[in-house]
Amino acid sequence: MNVVELSSISKVYGRKRAVDHLDMTVQKGDIYGFIGRNGAGKSTTLKMICGLAAPTAGDIRLFGKTVKNDTVRKRTGMLIENAGLYPSLSARENMLLKAKCLGLVDAAQKTEELLSFTGLADVGKKKTKHFSMGMKQRLGIALALLGNPDLLILDEPINGLDPEGIREIRSMLVSLNEERGITIIISSHILGELSKIASRYGIIKDGQMIQQLPAEDLAKNCRDYLLVKVSDTKSASVLLEEQLSLTDYKIYPDGEIHIYAPCDPQLVSQTFLEGGISIQELYRHQQDLESYFLNLMGGEEHV
Numbered sequence: 001m002n003v004v005e006l007s008s009i010s011k012v013y014g015r016k017r018a019v020d021h022l023d024m025t026v027q028k029g030d031i032y033g034f035i036g037r038n039g040a041g042k043s044t045t046l047k048m049i050c051g052l053a054a055p056t057a058g059d060i061r062l063f064g065k066t067v068k069n070d071t072v073r074k075r076t077g078m079l080i081e082n083a084g085l086y087p088s089l090s091a092r093e094n095m096l097l098k099a100k101c102l103g104l105v106d107a108a109q110k111t112e113e114l115l116s117f118t119g120l121a122d123v124g125k126k127k128t129k130h131f132s133m134g135m136k137q138r139l140g141i142a143l144a145l146l147g148n149p150d151l152l153i154l155d156e157p158i159n160g161l162d163p164e165g166i167r168e169i170r171s172m173l174v175s176l177n178e179e180r181g182i183t184i185i186i187s188s189h190i191l192g193e194l195s196k197i198a199s200r201y202g203i204i205k206d207g208q209m210i211q212q213l214p215a216e217d218l219a220k221n222c223r224d225y226l227l228v229k230v231s232d233t234k235s236a237s238v239l240l241e242e243q244l245s246l247t248d249y250k251i252y253p254d255g256e257i258h259i260y261a262p263c264d265p266q267l268v269s270q271t272f273l274e275g276g277i278s279i280q281e282l283y284r285h286q287q288d289l290e291s292y293f294l295n296l297m298g299g300e301e302h303v
């Protein structure tokens with residue numbers, strides 16, 4: 001089942017097209033990593049899903065229903081930009097206040113359960129103005145979970161956190177996804193931060209979705225390979241298959257062959273040379289997630 005389905009949504013602010021005919025599909029059970037540079041349109045897209053911004057055009061469906069049906073948004077919890085905490089209230093008071101607004105009958109019990117889940121039970125009485133960034137984010141997640149959402153939307157929740165804080169949030173999200181079956185959309189401008197948990201990715205650039213792909217495909221795209229640039233790719237492919245039994249490779253029109261299967265570069269070069277194929281380049285190419293992302297974004301600019 002598709003939990004989120006955006007069809008050609010756009011958002012225009014004055015002359016700025018923040019989101020431009022964007023399609024997105026998030027399936028039940030996904031941890032969907034929504035990735036793009038600063039200003040790419042992530043927050044605006046998430047705000048439209050949550051009902052905090054109205055699309056200029058396009059269609060939004062949540063849980064298979066149009067968002068005109070009020071009940072579907074109630075199944076969504078969100079942490080967008082910041083948690084909107086009352087600084088002079090404690091974590092517990094912030095929780096109880098929101099629980100009241102939501103009309104929860106089991107407000108006290110739910111509050112204690114979520115404070116404990118997010119590791120804030122011991123600091124439940126402390127005023128939130130004295131909270132660290134990580135504590136505020138955890139409380140933000142606790143608040144987002146108050147209404148028992150089936151979909152949790154988090155905008156850059158690990159921004160500004162130290163490695164320990166990032167780990168805590170990550171393991172919390174994995175447990176929400178695996179143990180409670182909550183579908184999660186999490187945005188970031190750093191692919192590496194999402195790569196440990198995301199099961200699917202959406203990559204946004206200049207307001208447009210430029211790629212959606214499962215984590216396995218991303219891993220495949222980032223596989224290491226031996227790059228050999230040769231004079232005659234046809235004969236080279238015969239030698240690869242018949243003499244070296246290598247079948248997992250790709251040929252490119254400029255004469256490059258990318259060999260994904262494990263192989264000995266020296267043996268490949270010797271086989272080609274003996275077969276009368278001249279080699280212009282041969283090296284092992286390693287592409288990590290960040291460089292893959294930078295390539296897609298078309299530049300080395302810091303993300």
Ligand SMILES: Nc1ncnc2c1ncn2[C@@H]1O[C@H](COP(=O)(O)OP(=O)(O)OP(=O)(O)O)[C@@H](O)[C@H]1O
Nearest residue numbers: 013016018036037038039040041042043044045189
């Ligand atoms: N309320 C607004 N009024 C005018 N322009 C806006 C508004 N909100 C966003 N924008 C512009 O729309 C574009 C997309 O912004 P958005 O915040 O969605 O990007 P983002 O990918 O979330 O980036 P960041 O990570 O920096 O928040 C930016 O150029 C931004 O300046």
